[in-house]
Amino acid sequence: MDLSSINPLILLASIMVASTPILLAAIGEMVCEKSGVLNLGVEGMMITGAVCGFVVAVETGSPAIGFVAAALGGAVLSLLFGILTQYLLSNQVATGLALTLFGLGLSALIGQGYVGIKAPVTADVNIPLLSDIPVIGRIVFQHDLMVYFSIALIAGVWAFLKFTRAGLVLRAVGESHDAAHALGYQVVLIRLLAIMFGGACAGLGGAYVSLIRVPQWTEGMTAGAGWIALAIVVFASWRPWRVLIGAYLFGGVTVLQLNLQAAGVAIPVEYLSMSPYLITILVLVIMSANRSRAALGAPAALGRVFHASH
Numbered sequence: 542m543d544l545s546s547i548n549p550l551i552l553l554a555s556i557m558v559a560s561t562p563i564l565l566a567a568i569g570e571m572v573c574e575k576s577g578v579l580n581l582g583v584e585g586m587m588i589t590g591a592v593c594g595f596v597v598a599v600e601t602g603s604p605a606i607g608f609v610a611a612a613l614g615g616a617v618l619s620l621l622f623g624i625l626t627q628y629l630l631s632n633q634v635a636t637g638l639a640l641t642l643f644g645l646g647l648s649a650l651i652g653q654g655y656v657g658i659k660a661p662v663t664a665d666v667n668i669p670l671l672s673d674i675p676v677i678g679r680i681v682f683q684h685d686l687m688v689y690f691s692i693a694l695i696a697g698v699w700a701f702l703k704f705t706r707a708g709l710v711l712r713a714v715g716e717s718h719d720a721a722h723a724l725g726y727q728v729v730l731i732r733l734l735a736i737m738f739g740g741a742c743a744g745l746g747g748a749y750v751s752l753i754r755v756p757q758w759t760e761g762m763t764a765g766a767g768w769i770a771l772a773i774v775v776f777a778s779w780r781p782w783r784v785l786i787g788a789y790l791f792g793g794v795t796v797l798q799l800n801l802q803a804a805g806v807a808i809p810v811e812y813l814s815m816s817p818y819l820i821t822i823l824v825l826v827i828m829s830a831n832r833s834r835a836a837l838g839a840p841a842a843l844g845r846v847f848h849a850s851h
Contacts, residue, residue, distance in 0.1 A: 553680045557688050560792025562746035564691045566770035567784045569742025576735035577715040577842035581637030582622055583743050584767025585644025590615040590744025591751040592648040595758045604663040604752050615744020616737045623736040627729045630846050652758045660756035687749055699781040715840035718847040728847050772821050778838030794820050
């Protein structure tokens, strides 16, 4: 065991990279749930985004176009969920689980001919002056554009929900769809838009895995990240900045266990690999023990079917 081989600066910088796909998926799911819709298909949308982004990036040679394709792929798959749950009034939990299974199967089919191919390189953005700051510059200001986009997205969603009329309407729909409908708001349309936003974010998160974090295509490569994103929304009590903290905590555990493996820590590798998921479950159990606290942030109409009487 040689812990001196772990560079703390690289470790902290790696946490930002490892957290980004979960952060993107979690903030999208949070907006979706704020509208009162529970979409358990995050994993399916992430893996679909991963394969769509990878295939398009390889064919065009442009990671940027790949990310756009990934967002579209995730949004289209989420639209299918939206039509089933909002128009055909299917059960949200069952439909979300089916969406995950469908996404996993579809991505495996699309990605068959792309196994073993390398993704085009995405360059890091070294921010002038800031990247030269000792310690902090290396940790924070020498990443790819998507890392900064994910943090900007958190700030944007926070501002949207807190300060805009549209954000207020979205939250109203999530708290009481009947009252929002009585006031003349188009509940189904608002929820569809929130669902598609969540799908696009999950698609971006998946593409980050296949284009930057592990620049290749492997079947099932999101490895449960979508489920972690769902857990983080609950952990964060449906608040954007807490989503950021939750994603970075999980990313930190993931990176730390990889570094401990590399350092030769005398713990079976299986225990280290399962540690991020065990810690996520533990946090949720602790939060659930105080139900009143966990319920404070949950939208009142979350998971409830809306049917407008004519």
